[in-house]
Amino acid sequence: xxxxxxxxxxxxxxxxxxxxxxxxxxxxxxxxxxxxxxxxxxxxxxxxxxxxxxxxxxxxxxxxxxxxxxxxxxxxxxxxxxxxxxxxxxxxxxxxxxxxxxxxxxxxxxxxxxxxxxxxxxxxxxxxxxxxxxxxxxxxxxxxxxxxxxxxxxxxxxxxxxxxxxxxxxxxxxxxxxxxxxxxxxxxxxxxxxxxxxxxxxxxxxxxxxxxxxxxxxxxxxxxxxxxxxxxxxxxxxxxxxxxxxxxxxxxxxxxxxxxxxxxxxxxxxxxxxxxxxxxxxxxxxxxxxxxxxxxxxxxxxxxxxxxxxx
Amino acid sequence: xxxxxxxxxxxxxxxxxxxxxxxxxxxxxxxxxxxxxxxxxxxxxxxxxxxxxxxxxxxxxxxxxxxxxxxxxxxxxxxxxxxxxxxxxxxxxxxxxxxxxxxxxxxxxxxxxxxxxxxxxxxxxxxxxxxxxxxxxxxxxxxxxxxxxxxxxxxxxxxxxxxxxxxxxxxxxxxxxxxxxxxxxxxxxxxxxxxxxxxxxxxxxxxxxxxxxxxxxxxxxxxxxxxxxxxxxxxxxxxxxxxxxxxxxxxxxxxxxxxxxxxxxxxxxxxxxxxxxxxxxxxxxxxxxxxxxxxxxxxxxxxxxxxxxxx
Numbered sequence: 001x002x003x004x005x006x007x008x009x010x011x012x013x014x015x016x017x018x019x020x021x022x023x024x025x026x027x028x029x030x031x032x033x034x035x036x037x038x039x040x041x042x043x044x045x046x047x048x049x050x051x052x053x054x055x056x057x058x059x060x061x062x063x064x065x066x067x068x069x070x071x072x073x074x075x076x077x078x079x080x081x082x083x084x085x086x087x088x089x090x091x092x093x094x095x096x097x098x099x100x101x102x103x104x105x106x107x108x109x110x111x112x113x114x115x116x117x118x119x120x121x122x123x124x125x126x127x128x129x130x131x132x133x134x135x136x137x138x139x140x141x142x143x144x145x146x147x148x149x150x151x152x153x154x155x156x157x158x159x160x161x162x163x164x165x166x167x168x169x170x171x172x173x174x175x176x177x178x179x180x181x182x183x184x185x186x187x188x189x190x191x192x193x194x195x196x197x198x199x200x201x202x203x204x205x206x207x208x209x210x211x212x213x214x215x216x217x218x219x220x221x222x223x224x225x226x227x228x229x230x231x232x233x234x235x236x237x238x239x240x241x242x243x244x245x246x247x248x249x250x251x252x253x254x255x256x257x258x259x260x261x262x263x264x265x266x267x268x269x270x271x272x273x274x275x276x277x278x279x280x281x282x283x284x285x286x287x288x289x290x291x292x293x294x295x296x297x298x299x300x301x302x303x304x305x306x307x308x309x310x311x
Numbered sequence: 312x313x314x315x316x317x318x319x320x321x322x323x324x325x326x327x328x329x330x331x332x333x334x335x336x337x338x339x340x341x342x343x344x345x346x347x348x349x350x351x352x353x354x355x356x357x358x359x360x361x362x363x364x365x366x367x368x369x370x371x372x373x374x375x376x377x378x379x380x381x382x383x384x385x386x387x388x389x390x391x392x393x394x395x396x397x398x399x400x401x402x403x404x405x406x407x408x409x410x411x412x413x414x415x416x417x418x419x420x421x422x423x424x425x426x427x428x429x430x431x432x433x434x435x436x437x438x439x440x441x442x443x444x445x446x447x448x449x450x451x452x453x454x455x456x457x458x459x460x461x462x463x464x465x466x467x468x469x470x471x472x473x474x475x476x477x478x479x480x481x482x483x484x485x486x487x488x489x490x491x492x493x494x495x496x497x498x499x500x501x502x503x504x505x506x507x508x509x510x511x512x513x514x515x516x517x518x519x520x521x522x523x524x525x526x527x528x529x530x531x532x533x534x535x536x537x538x539x540x541x542x543x544x545x546x547x548x549x550x551x552x553x554x555x556x557x558x559x560x561x562x563x564x565x566x567x568x569x570x571x572x573x574x575x576x577x578x579x580x581x582x583x584x585x586x587x588x589x590x591x592x593x594x595x596x597x598x599x600x601x602x603x604x605x606x607x608x609x610x611x612x613x614x615x616x617x618x619x620x621x622x
């Protein structure tokens with residue numbers, strides 16, 4: 001592929017084209033990833049998740065500015081569930097990160113995967129790898145949504161920031177309980193709002209429930225819009241990456257490899273089985289039968305499975 | 312199966328057990344779904360989505376009270392991404408719907424699927440079907456997260472309520488753009504907050520961009536904590552279900568059938584391929600090779616695919 005040497009030397013236009021090819025699952029995209037794969041694996045991947053409205057975008061924007069001041073080339077991937085349904089990602093790119101739009105050493109990309117069932121996880125991991133091969137480091141992966149797929153994607157980052165904000169509802173409580181396990185660092189953003197102290201106290205008491213011997217995640221307070229606490233956050237990130245050690249880093253890389261392999265395998269196997277056993281018309285017929293309750297989905301799936309052989 | 316006649320006659324303990332079996336993918340769960348399938352397909356399914364903190368739980372709680380006053384048996388499924396990682400769903404069940412906890416004609420269930428890659432969509436659809444077969448109608452499906460999987464699950468409900476709240480950040484804007492397409496009805500909750508009028512105006516201007524001839528979703532203002540607007544909302548729901556007609560309803564049922572069939576097929580095919588081609592140790596070896604960058608995921612997947620034959 002023509003594009004590979006340019007991408008590996010850091011050319012952003014080649015990188016943008018490569019990500020589009022991969023996202024569309026275009027012919028040749030697998031070869032592209034194969035060829036760039038040996039050049040990736042160096043970048044630090046920072047996962048940023050938390051509820052919508054917590055100020056993740058602004059926080060990411062400030063971290064980008066800080067890393068740019070250190071003359072690092074920074075990649076950003078925004079995992080955007082809305083883009084699965086409409087032009088959300090385009091809107092997202094426009095409202096997001098306007099301050100860095102003209103900086104060639106900041107590469108921002110929203111993932112607009114329309115497919116479902118793992119397509120987003122696959123495309124996001126591929127985009128991170130391509131940015132990595134193009135010399136971007138660190139790479140920030142930000143989720144817009146807080147869903148299973150999105151959490152799965154950030155979970156395997158080298159460091160996972162969970163962004164919380166004081167004074168939200170019960171939903172947040174439920175989410176908080178769930179993401180406690182994946183957080184390496186808690187960011188209490190909008191820390192000038194009422195309830196910040198209570199949120200910090202809640203987090204500390206949640207952490208006291210953690211398994212013995214495992215140190216709880218550090219808590220950093222920020223006011224991202226004002227830039228407050230961003231330097232502390234960067235120090236916290238470095239501290240985590242420094243102390244987490246190579247064993248932990250190796251474990252994360254294996255988890256990421258597994259999630260990536262399974263997402264890709266799932267996508268490819270489903271596509272192979274559908275095209276082999278249920279070309280378009282046949283799929284529509286089966287779906288109609290299920291919708292009219294003439295066959296149940298379990299029986300329909302078993303009929304297809306019976307035609308699949310694994311040697 | 313012993314459990315089927317009890318479930319179909321409306322016994323809630325059998326229903327609870329059936330959902331657990333299905334969620335765990337226990338042996339016999341496919342037979343269970345096969346046997347109950349002909350008894351389902353009657354219930355109205357109401358999807359409720361929106362950002363965390365928008366007050367979805369309270370809104371659902373109020374709708375449940377309203378339907379209970381009409382002596383309907385109401386099912387609630389909470390699709391909770393956090394539960395994929397920890398005890399989030401248990402917490403969720405406890406904080407949720409405490410007012411209906413002792414009412415045998417309200418059946419509430421959080422989905423705590425640990426698997427990824429479509430497992431949640433599959434289990435949620437199965438739970439709805441089981442509640443339907445047990446005579447619950449309507450069934451409210453509420454997402455806690457706003458992710459790809461969650462949206463996929465509510466998207467195919469008979470009516471989709473998108474809950475928004477005045478005065479949230481940019482993230483909401485992006486999500487709003489994305490969920491515009493799936494909304495049958497917008498709920499502007501916490502409508503006494505500043506910014507409610509602007510939010511309604513924003514929604515109206517977004518809808519003016521919709522394709523010609525397609526009427527935009529109705530907008531209903533609520534203050535769920537005070538019970539304000541809930542009766543209007545119920546009327547709006549009935550109006551949508553009444554006017555959407557059998558063509559549209561048929562299309563939704565086909566979409567739901569397709570999403571359900573593909574989710575199940577994906578899960579089963581992956582599991583068959585993994586157990587056939589990569590029993591546990593082999594999977595760990597491949598993952599380690601990818602993590603150490605000795606092989607790229609595309610090549611690894613192709614090696615597996617080469618062993619899959621579709622007759």
